[in-house]
Amino acid sequence: MNVNQALEYANAFYIPEFIFAGGYESIEAERIKGEEALKALLDEWRSTDKPSFSFDIVRELADRNRGLCDAIGEARLRNIPSSALARSLSDADICAGIGAMQGRSAAAVAREVRGDRDAYAVAYVRKPIKGNVLGIDIETTGTAPERGYILNVGWETMELASDSVPQGAEAVFCGLPEDPYRESGVPLQRIHGISWDMVEGKTQFRENQELQERLLSLMLTHPIMAHNAAFEDSWFMLHLKGYAEARQAGKITIIDSRDICRRLDGEVNSLPRESAPAALENWARRRGTLSGGESERHLGLEDADLMLRTVQAEMNRKGMFAR
Structure with a gap:
């Protein structure tokens, strides 16, 4: 997912009831899509001095993702690597x-x-x-x-x-x-x-x-x-x-x-x-x-x-x- 696609996803009208109504598979698919968008935006933010978006979008997307993860269950996600966790300082x-x-x-x-x-x-x-x-x-x-x-x-x-x-x-x-x-x-x-x-x-x-x-x-x-x-x-x-x-x-x-x-x-x-x-x-x-x-x-x-x-x-x- 590129930056423009990530921004389009983050700014799209979000109706959680539709996602949760679809059960686990629907929620997991949305989590994966959301985390791909988060990674694209974080990579862009870290690589440029003048990003084309406010970081509020990134924080809000992460907040939305936590709700999905709570519905999936922490135990199911525990061993899936995080794309937002840096391994070391630059x-x-x-x-x-x-x-x-x-x-x-x-x-x-x-x-x-x-x-x-x-x-x-x-x-x-x-x-x-x-x-x-x-x-x-x-x-x-x-x-x-x-x-x-x-x-x-x-x-x-x-x-x-x-x-x-x-x-x-x-x-x-x-x-x-x-x-x-x-x-x-x-x-x-x-x-x-x-x-x-x-x-x-x-x-x-x-x-x-x-x-x-x-x-x-x-x-x-x-x-x-x-x-x-x-x-x-x-x-x-x-x-x-x-x-x-x-x-x-x-x-x-x-x-x-x-x-x-x-x-x-x-x-x-x-x-x-x-x-x-x-x-x-x-x-x-x-x-x-x-x-x-x-x-x-x-x-x-x-x-x-x-x-x-x-x-x-x-x-x-x-x-x-x-x-």
Whole structure:
């Protein structure tokens, strides 16, 4: 599906009653068509500086798709790959993140790296680290932002300094549609421990205007830091109003602490890949920010705090902070 076809599909008069009346096959066919349109629009948005459409169309199409997915059932879709989930940040994003922490431009970092991904390890330590970041983490119903919901978001800020402590910690639980989740339960509860009782009566993230405005304001004033930041980035693209537009305009910078781990922690390459050495929990154990008897909580605020303290510990080992 090309961009024009995707826009035609997204703008067509949508009558959900007709789709649902056709049963599973009709709903699944509509989901596939909708996700093809979403992919075409997202690809176009990311590849051009001046898209021919408003990103509101993309968010609304994703909202429509979630209704279809709820009718199909999360379990049926769990193993179908998401076309909206980025696997990693771009090289340009990594350069911008390094530049933000060192008080210099992304272009200056890119000139040093010259397209050599192995050179990022040197770029991270070339200049002193300083400034403030917004550490953030979300818990969701799955890995596909075009199908699922944000259940919990936690954040705090921290100065990038050797002895700083995180400040302004906040956490918010977000709701789910009663149908079907009251009966079927919260997806991935075995991982994050979030039960229906914890989200019952809460406002859904997409409907919580106050929360959205607060988060966007923080993101516009602080570089964002998250572990496997492409995950948060992909979800905020489709769930946080104004985020995609600000990202494209260069007003939001996102830093991936997992990339920091992979570039700076020399143990990552010596450990078996199947042991997930760059996972936050394993990295934190190696740096002493998580004891051997503790486990990662898989809740937004707790994981954001652990991530910030582990990044700080790694940077202290390398003497990276400005004095």
